Amino acid sequence: EVQLLESGGGLEQPGGSLRLSCAASGFTLSNYGMSWVRQAPGKGLEWVSNIYGSSSTYYADSVKGRFTISRDTSKNSLYLQMNSLRVEDTAVYYCAKHSGANCYSPVDYWGQGTLVTVSS
Amino acid sequence: DIVMTQSPDSLAVSLGERATINCKSSQSVLYNSNNKNYFAWYQQKPGQPPKLLIYWASTRESGVPERFSGSGSGTEFTLTISSLQAEDVAVYYCQQYYNMPSTFGPGTKVDIK
Numbered sequence: 550e551v552q553l554l555e556s557g558g559g560l561e562q563p564g565g566s567l568r569l570s571c572a573a574s575g576f577t578l579s580n581y582g583m584s585w586v587r588q589a590p591g592k593g594l595e596w597v598s599n600i601y602g603s604s605s606t607y608y609a610d611s612v613k614g615r616f617t618i619s620r621d622t623s624k625n626s627l628y629l630q631m632n633s634l635r636v637e638d639t640a641v642y643y644c645a646k647h648s649g650a651n652c653y654s655p656v657d658y659w660g661q662g663t664l665v666t667v668s669s
Numbered sequence: 670d671i672v673m674t675q676s677p678d679s680l681a682v683s684l685g686e687r688a689t690i691n692c693k694s695s696q697s698v699l700y701n702s703n704n705k706n707y708f709a710w711y712q713q714k715p716g717q718p719p720k721l722l723i724y725w726a727s728t729r730e731s732g733v734p735e736r737f738s739g740s741g742s743g744t745e746f747t748l749t750i751s752s753l754q755a756e757d758v759a760v761y762y763c764q765q766y767y768n769m770p771s772t773f774g775p776g777t778k779v780d781i782k
Contacts, residue, residue, distance in 0.1 A: 654724075
C-alpha cells in the first residue's frame with residue numbers, strides 16, 4: 550500500500566527556515582516523479598516544486614531561489630528545504646506521487662499534508 | 670504558464686441530478702505525438718487531501734464510481750457527475766501536467782440543493 554507521511558511543519562517567523570520531510574512506503578520513490586503542492590488556508594491548490602529522473606527539478610517562480618527539493622533514496626524520502634520564509638508561504642504542504650517516472654503524469658497519491666505557518 | 674479557468678465557481682444540485690463542471694486551459698494540453706491530453710480532475714473534501722478522479726482527460730482512476738466521467742480535448746474539458754450523491758459534496762479541481770509549472774484551476778464547489 551502506498552503511503553506518504555509528511556512532517557516538519559510548524560510556526561516560523563518571516564525570514565526563517567523549515568525543512569519538510571515526506572517518508573514514502575509501498576513504492577520506490579526514485580522511480581516516480583514527486584512533487585510538493587501547497588494550499589493556503591481556504592484557497593486552492595498551488596504546485597510548488599517537483600523532482601524526477603536523475604534529479605531533474607523544477608520550481609514555481611514564487612519559491613525559486615528560496616526552496617530546494619531533494620530526495621534520499623536510502624531513506625525513500627522526499628524533502629523540501631524552505632529558506633527566507635514569507636507570510637505568503639503559509640499553507641498546508643502536500644507531498645504528492647506522480648503515476649509515472651516523470652512529472653508529466655497525474656498525481657495518484659497524496660499525503661495528508663503538514664501545516665506551515667509563517668508569522669511574527 | 671498555462672492558466673486554467675473553471676466554471677461555475679460553485680453549484681448546487683439535487684440528489685440524483687447531473688452536475689457539470691467546465692475547465693478551460695489558456696493553451697492546448699494535447700500532445701500530438703501520442704494524442705493524449707495532459708489533463709486531470711481531482712476531488713477534495715474538507716480536511717482531506719485531493720483525490721485523483723480522472724486523468725488523460727477521460728480515464729477514470731481505479732475505484733472511482735462510474736457516475737464520474739471526463740470529456741474534452743485541447744483547451745476545453747468537462748467533468749460530469751451523472752447522478753449526484755451526498756458523498757460527492759466537495760471542491761473539484763482541474764489540472765494540466767503538459768507544461769511545467771503544472772497548474773490547477775481555482776476549483777468548483779459542489780453542494781446539495
